[in-house]
Amino acid sequence: MLSLSQKTNTECSAICALLSEYHDNLLSARQIIEVEKHLAVCLECLEASRGMEAMIHLLHSTPQRDTSDDFMMRLHDRLDVLEPAAMPALPLRARFREWVMSLILALRIYRLHAVSFSLVGVFLIGVFLLKQPPASHNTGEPEGQIEARSGLAMPLEQNVVNATEDPFSDPVANRLAVHALLSTGR
Amino acid sequence: MWAMENVMHTDTLLIQRAQANDRTAFNEIVLRYKSKVYNYISRMVRSSADAEDLTQETFVRAYLSIHSFQSRASLNTWLFRIATNLCIDFSRKTKAHIQASSLSQTCYEDDDTGSQRDILDVSYDPQRVLISKELGRELDTALSQLPEKLRTVILLYDMEGLSYEEISSIVNVPLGTVKSRIFNARAQLREALAPYLKGVY
Numbered sequence: 149m150l151s152l153s154q155k156t157n158t159e160c161s162a163i164c165a166l167l168s169e170y171h172d173n174l175l176s177a178r179q180i181i182e183v184e185k186h187l188a189v190c191l192e193c194l195e196a197s198r199g200m201e202a203m204i205h206l207l208h209s210t211p212q213r214d215t216s217d218d219f220m221m222r223l224h225d226r227l228d229v230l231e232p233a234a235m236p237a238l239p240l241r242a243r244f245r246e247w248v249m250s251l252i253l254a255l256r257i258y259r260l261h262a263v264s265f266s267l268v269g270v271f272l273i274g275v276f277l278l279k280q281p282p283a284s285h286n287t288g289e290p291e292g293q294i295e296a297r298s299g300l301a302m303p304l305e306q307n308v309v310n311a312t313e314d315p316f317s318d319p320v321a322n323r324l325a326v327h328a329l330l331s332t333g334r
Numbered sequence: 335m336w337a338m339e340n341v342m343h344t345d346t347l348l349i350q351r352a353q354a355n356d357r358t359a360f361n362e363i364v365l366r367y368k369s370k371v372y373n374y375i376s377r378m379v380r381s382s383a384d385a386e387d388l389t390q391e392t393f394v395r396a397y398l399s400i401h402s403f404q405s406r407a408s409l410n411t412w413l414f415r416i417a418t419n420l421c422i423d424f425s426r427k428t429k430a431h432i433q434a435s436s437l438s439q440t441c442y443e444d445d446d447t448g449s450q451r452d453i454l455d456v457s458y459d460p461q462r463v464l465i466s467k468e469l470g471r472e473l474d475t476a477l478s479q480l481p482e483k484l485r486t487v488i489l490l491y492d493m494e495g496l497s498y499e500e501i502s503s504i505v506n507v508p509l510g511t512v513k514s515r516i517f518n519a520r521a522q523l524r525e526a527l528a529p530y531l532k533g534v535y
Contacts, residue, residue, distance in 0.1 A: 168517040196524075202531040203524045206473060207492035213373045215386060223364065223390055227357075227397055242401075246353075249406060253346055 159186060163193050167200045345409040352400050360400070363409065364393050370410075370494055371417050377489050378421040380478055388424060392417045407503065414496065415504045418486060425482060469530050476526035480519055487512055488519035 163186045169175050170183050187194045255262045345366075351359035371392055376385035395416050396403075403412060477485055486505055490496045491512075496504070501512045524531065 165517065168520050169513070199524045199528060199531050200520060203520055203527065204492065206469060206527070206531070207488070207523075210470060210473060210493060212369060213376050213382075214369045215372045215389060219368060219372075219386065219390070220361070220364065223393055226390065226394055227360075230394065230398065246350075246404070249404060250346060250350065 160190060160193055163187070163190070164196055167193075167197050170197070171201050171204050349400065349403055349409060353403075360397060363396075367410070367413050368393070371413055374414065374489055374494055375417055375421060377474070377477060377493070378418075378482075378485065379424055380474075384424065388417070388420050391420055395420075408500070410496070411500045411503055414490060414494065414500075418490075418504055421486075422482070469527070472527055472530055473523070476523050479526070480522060484515050484519035484522065487515040488523070491516050492520075 163183055166175060166179060166183055170180065175183065187197055345363075348359045348363050348366075352363060368389060372385060372389040375388045375392070376382060379385050379388060392413060396413060403409075407415075477488070480488070483505075487501055490501045490504065491498075498509055498512050498516075502509045505512070507515075
């Protein structure tokens with residue numbers, strides 16, 4: 149069981165640990181209420197909070213420093229010397245990666261436009277798909293191929309029949325013989 | 335939010351142009367960021383001459399490795415990462431842990447020569463300007479006495495306005511560590527400047 153003073157010390161250290169984020173507005177609403185409730189009753193923590201606030205204000209309002217007037221000129225002199233070795237060509241993969249990254253960045257920046265275009269695209273694809281006629285449920289073989297195949301089958305069947313009737317006939321020899329007969333007949 | 339994204343978009347375009355060997359684009363990058371980088375480095379190393387050299391070195395390194403820059407990081411973060419690494423190397427090499435007694439060689443002396451300009455916090459009340467300058471000097475001393483790890487995060491967060499996430503990627507530590515370092519840095523500065531701060535609030 150904690151005594152009252154121990155409890156207060158624990159609470160004070162817990163609140164003091166939150167003061168930095170409290171002044172940066174980074175706490176949740178619940179934490180803010182806790183801090184403010186404590187500051188309303190604890191003078192020491194209130195003093196610490198004011199000190200922290202003044203400290204942050206001081207850091208934020210510290211004068212900005214700038215470079216000397218000849219900074220750019222001196223930098224140019226240095227860069228001029230470096231220039232020949234400074235620009236190696238990027239490999240294709242790195243360039244592609246850069247391109248993808250810049251595309252992602254552009255999509256992040258123009259998020260609303262990208263979402264709108266995607267929705268319109270999905271809608272158009274949906275409309276296109278709905279307009280397509282339903283696919284026929286046959287064997288999957290095109291009709292032209294079946295016809296061609298039957299056309300090819302006919303001479304083969306005829307040959308089989310011929311071969312069955314006269315197994316020793318030679319179609320080429322027969323044609324030559326007919327040709328010779330016709331020649332002599334003339 | 336939109337403004338920040340537009341800045342990032344402009345930066346991306348500038349980088350793409352710089353990667354295509356466009357020197358004008360690189361010059362524009364330097365003009366956009368030189369003050370921020372110099373302001374940060376000058377509070378890390380304190381000597382204005384060293385700060386200017388390191389700022390130059392930051393942009394030379396950026397120029398040399400602009401092709402390796404990937405759009406995943408922001409240009410701001412990338413430049414501050416280069417600057418932070420240079421400051422760490424510098425302090426390792428020269429062991430330049432600035433003491434309060436070395437103020438005679440600091441940027442404040444250069445203030446009188448005109449190489450440094452006060453852009454913010456200029457008030458017409460002479461008394462307030464005096465307090466501000468004295469406080470500024472004390473703040474610089476207190477900052478220089480902070481450990482380097484704490485000084486880096488407090489400068490990046492409170493003076494350069496970077497987010498916890500950006501600082502986490504620059505100093506390569508988890509987000510929780512960044513938060514605790516910022517808290518510790520502020521607490522130490524508050525303690526160091528307590529007598530002066532009482533007059534402020």
